[in-house]
Amino acid sequence: MAKQPDIQTLPGTELFEGFDLGTGHCAVVGLQWGDEGKGKIVDLFARKYDLIVRYNGGANAGHSVQVGADRYALHLIPSGILYPDKFNVIGNGVVIDPVVLIKEIEGLRQRSVEVAANLRISNRAHVVLPYHHLQDQLYESALSILRGDGEKIGTTGRGIGPCYADKALRSTAIRVGELADADQLASKLQLIVTIKNAQLAALAQQCGQDFEPFDADQLCEQYTQHGRTLSQHVCDTTRLLHESMDAGKQVLFEGANATLLDVDHGTYPFVTSSNCSTLGIYAGAGVPGSTVGATVGVMKAYSTRVGGGPMPTELHDTVGQRIRDVGREYGTTTGRPRRCGWLDLVAVRYTAKLNGVNNICLMLLDVLAGHEILKVCVGYRYAGGEVDAFPADAGTLEAVEPIYEEMAGFDQEVTECREFDQLPPQARAYVEKIEQHVGVPVGMISVGPRRDQVIVR
Ligand code: GDP
Ligand code: IMO
Ligand code: MG
Numbered sequence: 001m002a003k004q005p006d007i008q009t010l011p012g013t014e015l016f017e018g019f020d021l022g023t024g025h026c027a028v029v030g031l032q033w034g035d036e037g038k039g040k041i042v043d044l045f046a047r048k049y050d051l052i053v054r055y056n057g058g059a060n061a062g063h064s065v066q067v068g069a070d071r072y073a074l075h076l077i078p079s080g081i082l083y084p085d086k087f088n089v090i091g092n093g094v095v096i097d098p099v100v101l102i103k104e105i106e107g108l109r110q111r112s113v114e115v116a117a118n119l120r121i122s123n124r125a126h127v128v129l130p131y132h133h134l135q136d137q138l139y140e141s142a143l144s145i146l147r148g149d150g151e152k153i154g155t156t157g158r159g160i161g162p163c164y165a166d167k168a169l170r171s172t173a174i175r176v177g178e179l180a181d182a183d184q185l186a187s188k189l190q191l192i193v194t195i196k197n198a199q200l201a202a203l204a205q206q207c208g209q210d211f212e213p214f215d216a217d218q219l220c221e222q223y224t225q226h227g228r229t230l231s232q233h234v235c236d237t238t239r240l241l242h243e244s245m246d247a248g249k250q251v252l253f254e255g256a257n258a259t260l261l262d263v264d265h266g267t268y269p270f271v272t273s274s275n276c277s278t279l280g281i282y283a284g285a286g287v288p289g290s291t292v293g294a295t296v297g298v299m300k301a302y303s304t305r306v307g308g309g310p311m312p313t314e315l316h317d318t319v320g321q322r323i324r325d326v327g328r329e330y331g332t333t334t335g336r337p338r339r340c341g342w343l344d345l346v347a348v349r350y351t352a353k354l355n356g357v358n359n360i361c362l363m364l365l366d367v368l369a370g371h372e373i374l375k376v377c378v379g380y381r382y383a384g385g386e387v388d389a390f391p392a393d394a395g396t397l398e399a400v401e402p403i404y405e406e407m408a409g410f411d412q413e414v415t416e417c418r419e420f421d422q423l424p425p426q427a428r429a430y431v432e433k434i435e436q437h438v439g440v441p442v443g444m445i446s447v448g449p450r451r452d453q454v455i456v457r
Contacts, residue, residue: 028296038254050251052089077090097128120234121235127223142203142207185224245287301343310397323368345433359441365427366448371409380403
């Protein structure tokens with residue numbers, strides 16, 4: 001029996017109590033290009049909820065939770081897992097790589113975190129298989145060869161796009177529930193692997209790469225075994241959610257990836273393949289549109305992006321490098337350096353509106369300490385005019401020039417501030433500028449990775 005660390009008694013978790021979460025179920029969503037600190041916020045808020053639910057994405061996500069000196073990097077498991085008395089649900093809208101999930105479960109158990117009946121996996125979720133990884137990598141290589149590196153999406157290489165594509169194609173998709181029936185899985189994989197081998201061999205040849213065909217029998221054996229390993233967690237999570245909500249349980253929906261990566265509403269085609277905004281909750285968890293009572297938007301005090309695509313406020317200079325160094329802006333999933341830039345309020349106002357955000361958690365404010373001047377983008381210059389709307393088209397966004405407002409920076413370290421009034425006046429003015437431009441209150445400010453490093457207003 002795993003010994004659960006006594007994490008609930010650590011200081012800090014009570015600090016969010018003053019934050020207005022409204023009544024009912026709550027959604028936490030990223031307002032930029034990911035890595036805003038959703039993991040920290042979900043871990044903090046989870047204390048108040050009974051179920052924590054992932055509804056989109058897959059192991060492309062990397063959510064870090066820091067408890068004291070201990071850091072946990074979660075990819076598929078919801079960030080409520082550190083509380084043993086909560087249900088953590090991986091909903092039907094998630095694409096699950098069983099190899100990654102099993103490794104994640106084992107890693108947590110080794111660190112004495114209980115992962116048992118408290119983890120539930122939807123039998124309707126789709127399975128990421130090894131050919132999805134290769135397909136992801138070969139598509140990126142082909143794009144790079146045919147159109148240049150700039151046209152690559154810069155995916156995490158986790159097979160996310162190909163798996164969602166198969167979900168939409170239907171006949172070449174496998175759902176978690178199907179791992180339980182070895183005979184049916186075997187015949188389905190025979191068909192799928194025949195198609196995949198033909199496609200991937202041609203693509204590999206185009207890319208000048210060697211190709212080792214996949215073996216359907218071998219895959220079937222491996223994935224039925226993975227299915228057996230995960231079977232204790234697999235259930236109809238849609239029904240579980242309905243019954244739990246009917247019984248008065250409170251649900252926290254954890255967005256993965258972020259709104260500007262949403263397949264419909266992000267900077268398409270430089271996006272991921274799911275609806276990462278709150279719009280994805282209903283399809284991805286199987287709950288009605290009226291479910292969410294409060295929507296909390298999580299944003300950084302500046303901008304970051306991993307992979308390709310437009311980012312109007314990106315900095316290629318020492319200021320950008322300083323943000324990267326101080327903010328430790330290297331990917332939780334791939335370790336790639338994140339592109340860094342000034343805060344883009346045009347983008348955040350758009351995503352706050354799209355998600356119906358009631359309250360904002362402003363993260364990593366501490367990282368901006370020591371800059372003489374802080375710039376915030378409040379509009380774009382485009383084709384000789386000025387626009388304040390976020391363009392629908394990546395080409396237009398690529399062509400815009402940011403219009404900045406300059407604000408005085410702050411020298412003082414803020415990592416030990418716990419009250420809004422303890423922040424330097426320039427930092428307070430920065431927060432107020434965000435509220436004014438986005439039109440949503442900033443109810444929480446994070447000044448360090450730990451649970452206790454928050455200011456509730
Ligand atoms: P997520 O994907 O949105 O959950 O974010 P990530 O976990 O990928 O990236 C956020 C990073 O910032 C993590 O390393 C967190 O530990 C860290 N972090 C969160 N809040 C703060 C903060 O207020 N200040 C600092 N310095 N780091 C933070
Ligand atoms: P969290 O949940 C940052 C980006 C990738 C790439 C694009 C498509 O940690 O905020 P994919 O592998 O999904 O097909 O890649 O989306 N991306 C993320 N960037 N944080 C994430 O998740 C991301 N999930 C996907 O870098 O540009
Ligand atoms: Mg992340």
